[in-house]
Amino acid sequence: MGAAVGRPAFGLAVAPRTTHAEERLAVAEHALLQWARSPGADTGVWDADASYTNRGLLAAVDDVLLLAEEDPFPLHPAASPARRRLDSAVGAAASRMVEEFQRVRVWDAxxxxxxxxxxxxxSSGVSLLVFPSSGDRTSSASSGGEVDASDGTRSRASxxxxxxxxxxxxxxxxxxxxxxxxxxxxxxxxxxxxxxxxxxxxxxxxxxxxxxxxxxxxxxxxxxxxxxxxxxxxxxxxxxxxxxxxxxxxxxxxxxxxxxxxxxxxxxxxxxxxxxxxxxxxxxxxxxxxxxxxxxxxxxxxxxxxxxxxxxxxxxxxxxxxxxxxxxxxxxxxxxxxxxGDAMKVMVSGVMAKIQGDCPRKPSAPGGVHPLARDTMACVELLARHRTTLDLILADGDGRGTPAVAGSLAAGFVAELIACLERNLQGKLALACANAGGSRHLFLANNIGFILSRAADAGDVASLLGDAWAARRRGRLARHVASYAESCWGTAIALLETPVCGRGKPAKVLAEFDAAFTRARDSEACREVPDPALRAALRNAVSEMVVPAYSAFLQKHPNLGTSVRYTTDDVAESLSELFEGESVDSRKS
Known part of the structure; x- marks a missing residue:
């Protein structure tokens, strides 16, 4: 009986509360439902910039959460319609909050x-290809300028x-x-x-x-x-x-x-x-x-x-x-x-194979710097910046580098690349140059000088290869300069230094010298030596061989008179115009 009496009393006490909660739930549900049916950039609680707040929608979310905290349906079983509606509304409110989270701009770009x-x-900027195509040869990588490292560590201007x-x-x-x-x-x-x-x-x-x-x-x-x-x-x-x-x-x-x-x-x-x-x-x-x-x-x-x-x-x-x-x-x-790393090991072998096998028959200009030398040194400059990574790559596997220089695998690899280039230059390429009427020694001097100059200009390369490496190349360069002077001008000088006795009059010897000198001068004037320091060294070597011998011959035979076609100063001036890459007459015209 007590229980039967108590139920109506309790029911009367809670009925208004429950009814009011259902009304609140219905209002909140309607707001959430309308929200869900109207998707768009500005239909949520906040706009993307968080400059506007829809107070009505936010109040609906808050009321649903407050209802869940108040638990206004305590006598209702968990599966009752009111409880299910409230749980669903809470889930909808949470989903809306997640949508708001994914829409609001927290970060300012x-x-x-x-x-x-x-x-x-x-633009893609300067090419960093190890061996750029002919269309890429204007890049600073292959012309000696600053090369883009694409990481901001170089000069920003370049x-x-x-x-x-x-x-x-x-x-x-x-x-x-x-x-x-x-x-x-x-x-x-x-x-x-x-x-x-x-x-x-x-x-x-x-x-x-x-x-x-x-x-x-x-x-x-x-x-x-x-x-x-x-x-x-x-x-x-x-x-x-x-x-x-x-x-x-x-x-x-x-x-x-x-x-x-x-x-x-x-x-x-x-x-x-x-x-x-x-x-x-x-x-x-x-x-x-x-x-x-x-x-x-x-x-x-x-x-x-x-x-x-x-x-x-x-x-x-x-x-x-x-x-x-x-x-x-x-x-x-x-x-x-x-x-x-595995991919780069294959690439390293490919770079070596490229330098070993790439030997077109003709250089770019008679006796000039070969494109393969330019490409190889551009490659060396680029690789030298990555010496630490190269050491890691070459150490982890059967890379082709050897720790021959300063105990560094990267140094050994770069040194071997240059050695392969030099073997290629000294072989078929130098032979092709000689067959084309040029001097093998001038060709090798040009290319060794270029290698030295590029290595010295690029601090990364110079420090990687060391002073001993550079000293050996300077010795080779000096030998090729001397050999060039001897091979191209020795014949003319020999005419002056051979005793005149038995060869006719001094005037005839002088005429033979003039002809030999003119042929050599006209041939060598069009040779190209791009490096000013090497050009000066070659001119000096030739001048030191020719001018004193010619001057001594004229002094020994002072009665040649009108047979003298060139004065000593004429010879010296003519030699000072060598290696400009075009003929003297063409330049003067």
Missing amino acids: SPLRTAVDRLSLA SGVPDKVAALLESEVWDELDLVRPAGVSVLHEIALRMVRAGCTKELFRAFANAPCDVLDRFLSIIRVECSQRTTEAVIKRWTTVTKIIGKAIVAMRRQLHAQTPGAFDSFRDEYLLAIAENRTLILLEFADGFTTIMSHEKLVYMLGMYEALSDAAPSLLLLFSGARKELVSERTQEILTKL
């Missing part, structure tokens, strides 16, 4: 707009990386950039507060993987576009730069997010950043993995740059991760580095 545009629109982009590779710059939108962070606090009340934090955690981040995504979009519109070299260069920038950006983002006003999102922010970092890092790694199948030796320098960018960025990126996430990123990074 506007300070990076100029840099992004410059990197996106910049680098293919725009100034605004190069600046982002300097850590200090990030302290001056405001990358976080405080209004967006305030919305994150609001969302986190409601997700905790709804008991749906797992759903929020899952949303982190797809969280927008304009700061990073603007740069990633460049790579996506370039994959379809640019050459492989351009994509690799952009990837290298973007990887370095993203590594620095994530560190700056973390620092700036932690500096914001504290709130409910604080307990989520590290996981949030880790998810953003993991997602973008895995995207970068997938791009890198796509290039591990490239085996063309011409792409070696680009691949070295990619390997170094990934190696350099990995430690700072891994510092952001922990546990399984860190293990995943670490394993994936190491896997791709290994694959890149």
